[in-house]
Amino acid sequence: MTKLFAWSVAGVVLSLSGLFVSAATPQPTGKTAPDHETIQGTWKPQKAEMRGGPAPGDVREQRMIFSGDQFKLVEGDKVLIRGTFTLDASKRPKAMEMKVSEGAGGDAEAPVHGIYELNGDNLKWCAAEPGSAAAPEKFETKGTTNVLLELRREPAAKN
Secondary structure, three states: OOHHHHHHOOOOOOOOOOOOOOOOOOOOOHHHHHHHHOEEEEEEEEEEOOOEEOOOOOHEEEEEEEEEEEEEEEEEEEEEEEEEEEEEEOOOEEEEEEEEEOOOOOOOOEEEEEEEEEOOEEEEEOOOOOOOOOOOOOOOOOOOOOOEEEEOOOOOOOO
């Protein structure tokens, strides 16, 4: 996986990414609360795109994990990126803001502006490069530096 792709995915993929750093997490309210609850868990990338074509590497071995207001992107036991995220379901398209605290190089606190769509066990996430001024307006990458991930929820582990 290239450094650029890892950095772009941090903008979630997602969130999506040591995960439990914050002891007191503000709880989402209003229209964001249902999506915040729904997004919790582990998501497996099905498809990744950058600059209008397939993203480099095979993202199918990676997982995006959302827990509370934290995310991490892992490959096996290795954490590729991690940070925090917030959702704004009142925007159209819905907005996901991320801050990368570890991994992917560059400015660890650069905001990653993205958009998302939750549909059952499917999550579509598209983000601009970290530090960009605005989120994408559409789920597309052609002619942009955006990254687009399509993810599917993994079933919860049975105890």
